[in-house]
Amino acid sequence: MTDHYDVFLSYARADDDPDYTNPQKSFLRRLYTDLTATGYTVWWDRESMPSRALTFLQEIRDAITVCDKLILVVGPGTLTSDYVKAEWEYALSICLPVIPILRAGDYSLVPPPLNKQHTPDFRDTRPYAAALDELKRILAEPAAPLGPLHAVPPLPQWYIRRSDNLDTLVRTVCADSHQPVVITSKKQTVALQGMGGIGKTVLASALCRECDIRHSFPDGVFWIEIGKEPQIATRLGDIGHAFGDDRAEYPDEQRGRSRLTALLEGKAVLIVLDDVWDHRHVEAFRVVGPRGRLVITTRSGRLVTQVGALSQPVDTLTTDEGCALIAERVGVPAADLPPECTAIVDLLGGHALAVSIAAAQLSERGLDFAPDLLKRLRERRDGDNPFKDLVMSDDDKNLNLELSLSLSYDDLTPDLQRRFRLTGVFAPGGTFDRAAAQAVWGDTDETDTDDALNTLKQAGLLEALTPGPSPSGRGETRYGQHALLRGYARALLRREGELGAAQRQHFEHYAARHGDFDANNDEDRHPAIQADFEDLREALAWGWEHDPTRAVDLVWALTYYMSLRESLETRRLLLTAAYQAAERSGYRLGQANTLKALGDVALRENEYAAARGYYDRALPVYEQIGDRLGQANTLQALGDVALRENEYAAARGYYDRALPVYEQIGDLPGRLNTRYSLARLETALNNIPAACQYYRQLFAIADAHPFFREHPVVKNWRAEYTRLGCEG
Numbered sequence: 001m002t003d004h005y006d007v008f009l010s011y012a013r014a015d016d017d018p019d020y021t022n023p024q025k026s027f028l029r030r031l032y033t034d035l036t037a038t039g040y041t042v043w044w045d046r047e048s049m050p051s052r053a054l055t056f057l058q059e060i061r062d063a064i065t066v067c068d069k070l071i072l073v074v075g076p077g078t079l080t081s082d083y084v085k086a087e088w089e090y091a092l093s094i095c096l097p098v099i100p101i102l103r104a105g106d107y108s109l110v111p112p113p114l115n116k117q118h119t120p121d122f123r124d125t126r127p128y129a130a131a132l133d134e135l136k137r138i139l140a141e142p143a144a145p146l147g148p149l150h151a152v153p154p155l156p157q158w159y160i161r162r163s164d165n166l167d168t169l170v171r172t173v174c175a176d177s178h179q180p181v182v183i184t185s186k187k188q189t190v191a192l193q194g195m196g197g198i199g200k201t202v203l204a205s206a207l208c209r210e211c212d213i214r215h216s217f218p219d220g221v222f223w224i225e226i227g228k229e230p231q232i233a234t235r236l237g238d239i240g241h242a243f244g245d246d247r248a249e250y251p252d253e254q255r256g257r258s259r260l261t262a263l264l265e266g267k268a269v270l271i272v273l274d275d276v277w278d279h280r281h282v283e284a285f286r287v288v289g290p291r292g293r294l295v296i297t298t299r300s301g302r303l304v305t306q307v308g309a310l311s312q313p314v315d316t317l318t319t320d321e322g323c324a325l326i327a328e329r330v331g332v333p334a335a336d337l338p339p340e341c342t343a344i345v346d347l348l349g350g351h352a353l354a355v356s357i358a359a360a361q362l363s364e365r366g367l368d369f370a371p372d373l374l375k376r377l378r379e380r381r382d383g384d385n386p387f388k389d390l391v392m393s394d395d396d397k398n399l400n401l402e403l404s405l406s407l408s409y410d411d412l413t414p415d416l417q418r419r420f421r422l423t424g425v426f427a428p429g430g431t432f433d434r435a436a437a438q439a440v441w442g443d444t445d446e447t448d449t450d451d452a453l454n455t456l457k458q459a460g461l462l463e464a465l466t467p468g469p470s471p472s473g474r475g476e477t478r479y480g481q482h483a484l485l486r487g488y489a490r491a492l493l494r495r496e497g498e499l500g501a502a503q504r505q506h507f508e509h510y511a512a513r514h515g516d517f518d519a520n521n522d523e524d525r526h527p528a529i530q531a532d533f534e535d536l537r538e539a540l541a542w543g544w545e546h547d548p549t550r551a552v553d554l555v556w557a558l559t560y561y562m563s564l565r566e567s568l569e570t571r572r573l574l575l576t577a578a579y580q581a582a583e584r585s586g587y588r589l590g591q592a593n594t595l596k597a598l599g600d601v602a603l604r605e606n607e608y609a610a611a612r613g614y615y616d617r618a619l620p621v622y623e624q625i626g627d628r629l630g631q632a633n634t635l636q637a638l639g640d641v642a643l644r645e646n647e648y649a650a651a652r653g654y655y656d657r658a659l660p661v662y663e664q665i666g667d668l669p670g671r672l673n674t675r676y677s678l679a680r681l682e683t684a685l686n687n688i689p690a691a692c693q694y695y696r697q698l699f700a701i702a703d704a705h706p707f708f709r710e711h712p713v714v715k716n717w718r719a720e721y722t723r724l725g726c727e728g
Contacts, residue, residue, distance in 0.1 A: 004067075005067040006067070007041070007043065007069055008042075008043045008069070008091070009071055009073065011084065012083075015073065015076065015077040043064075061090055064090055069096065069097045070099070071135075072099065072100045073101055075105055078109055097143050099139070100114045102122060118138070120134045147221045148220050148221070151222065153223065156202060158359070159202065160321065160328050162321060165203055166210070168312065169207050170207065170210050172190055173207065174212055191304040192297045193303075193311055194313055198351060198352045199317070202352075203314060207295065208223065216268065216270075217268045217293070222269065222271045222272065224239075224274065225274050226274060227429045231567065232569075233250050233567030233569040234569075236257060236259075236285070236567075243263060245259070256567065257286075260287040267292060269288055272295045272296075273294065275483065276296045278303075279306035282296055316349055316350030316352070317350035317352050317355060322345030322346075323341055323345055330362055344370065344377065347403075348404055349400040351398065360458060373407075380403050381403055390495060392490070393487065401484060408460070409492075416456065418498075419437075424487075426535055427534040427537065428483055433476045433478050435476075435509075436509055436535070453479060464479060503546075504546070507542050509539075511543070511554050513532070514529055515550070520557050525561075529565075540555065540574070543581075544577060544578075548587060548590075553590065555577075556590070568601055575594050579594035579595060579598065589625055593618075595618035596615065596618040599615045603637065612641050615638050628661055632665070635658035636655065636670065639651045639653075648681060648684065675695075676717060692721065695720075
């Protein structure tokens with residue numbers, strides 16, 4: 001298959017002559033030939049896939065995906081062909097332009113989603129050449145740019161479109177978005193507000209994928225998971241980085257907000273803040289310009305008032321929507337559902353998550369189980385609630401969800417119940433992969449893990465997400481879970497007295513996976529660390545008290561990753577917590593390492609006095625415990641502080657003390673970096689011959705080691721060497 005096509009031809013075979021090889025008889029053959037002769041690459045099943053099957057093959061979907069536009073040939077057969085309907089519906093779902101052309105019949109045959117578009121008339125009553133010229137003009141018009149999606153979560157596998165809510169939301173968000181005029185922040189901020197588990201996040205994710213939204217915000221649609229303890233500066237930096245900005249420009253919330261406001265001033269962007277709990281977190285992201293918009297999801301009506309947003313309340317599912325969800329999950333038309341399904345939706349109050357779990361049971365057991373499920377739900381409602389004593393936030397408890405979840409939990413085997421409980425150890429809002437589940441569940445055979453993950457997914461208690469990064473470099477499926485389910489799992493874990501042991505298993509896994517300082521210097525590992533970062537923070541929260549030495553070492557191992565991908569604010573918070581843990585536990589190496597790293601953060605901020613203070617505290621500790629590499633690194637850092645403050649004699653003194661230590665212990669990065677620092681020092685003193693000599697020394701060292709010889713930093717040093725005129 002060709003990697004790209006300009007046009008996909010969608011049609012019903014009933015509307016074309018069977019003799020498709022003859023352009024005098026076959027309209028499609030004539031159209032295909034003429035478009036091809038014009039220079040267009042055209043996907044037509046008779047040419048591109050002669051053995052067309054009767055079902056909507058993945059090959060067809062793949063072909064539409066790599067086309068620029070789809071031409072829908074409208075005729076009487078269009079209305080009756082499920083195949084054609086699936087083609088144009090899929091094209092619309094991925095925002096591919098669909099151009100209807102009327103071949104036979106009248107304009108009432110144009111499908112409703114397309115009947116407002118201009119439709120060239122190709123009926124025999126009009127000259128073919130004139131119609132073809134009109135079509136060519138339409139094809140020549142460039143498609144409107146689509147805003148790229150950034151971190152937008154996938155829609156659930158059994159997604160149903162809540163048209164009333166979604167269409168209203170699209171109109172609200174897009175209103176005035178094309179007008180570069182000053183509008184109030186209220187009009188720029190739209191809030192989806194409602195109780196937990198009723199579908200706010202799914203609705204917001206669907207909004208991001210709407211074509212009108214992506215056309216209205218061509219500079220990008222950004223998804224930011226907020227939660228109760230967001231890393232504001234890091235998330236601001238994520239948006240800036242998408243536009244090529246350096247993450248270092250977002251060291252803290254205040255400066256990050258200022259930087260991003262300037263960057264987005266003229267851009268048409270949509271930022272979605274999911275699961276907001278504090279109005280101050282919304283204020284931090286009020287960074288969009290006149291063409292930008294902000295959408296938030298929250299449970300709090302008070303918060304909506306505080307931020308002055310346009311409110312769009314999200315209610316529970318209607319009975320019809322709930323039945324549509326069950327029908328989608330079971331795989332039958334809604335009209336074929338037994339009447340008990342309607343009663344189940346009503347009994348569960350239309351709570352989307354509760355209905356989804358009930359639908360999973362019906363999918364597994366069949367619709368014949370519907371009367372029994374309804375009976376059990378009624379008995380559970382009228383009887384004892386086994387979840388009533390769970391210790392958890394009142395914000396997370398919901399009776400309708402407990403009815404559905406408790407029955408699903410009861411139906412699990414004791415082992416699967418244990419596994420569901422243990423999912424409560426993972427970070428709220430985070431995702432995990434099979435290796436993490438295997439470690440927490442204590443499996444020795446990954447097949448057991450896969451089977452359990454699949455069973456919990458089929459029960460509606462886990463969701464399989466798009467494959468993400470892993471330390472192995474292979475894309476691996478990650479698993480997510482609604483925050484309410486995570487809350488119930490954790491409460492059950494606590495009730496069973498299993499939380500402490502689970503937290504240790506969780507900590508052990510992430511410490512082993514990401515606790516190697518040298519391995520984490522490989523930037524190819526950083527996407528995997530970023531995917532696990534919320535769980536790393538969760539693991540550290542336990543580790544500070546229960547395994548402080550390894551927790552401190554874990555933070556130390558993450559310092560290079562954090563210097564590239566996390567804000568200075570996040571680095572400072574974690575390093576401070578690590579230092580305090582090291583001090584409480586008497587872990588001297590950990591104290592020195594975290595003091596040195598805190599000095600590096602201060603130096604990055606040009607806070608020279610603070611940096612020197614941290615380094616001066618770290619150096620004697622390194623000396624006392626005999627860590628020579630730590631000594632040399634700290635001397636080097638003190639030299640860098642002195643150099644930046646133009647204290648050249650002091651800088652030389654520190655470098656002269658660091659270099660022999662690096663030489664004695666054979667540390668190649670240290671040998672290179674100190675010579676580079678000395679070259680910079682000589683350059684500042686305008687002693688160019690001496691600077692050139694240091695460059696030559698470090699190049700001789702680098703050239704003897706292939707890794708350093710081709711390293712980008714060394715290449716930059718060679719460019720500086722040339723600019724100094726050292727080669728002459």
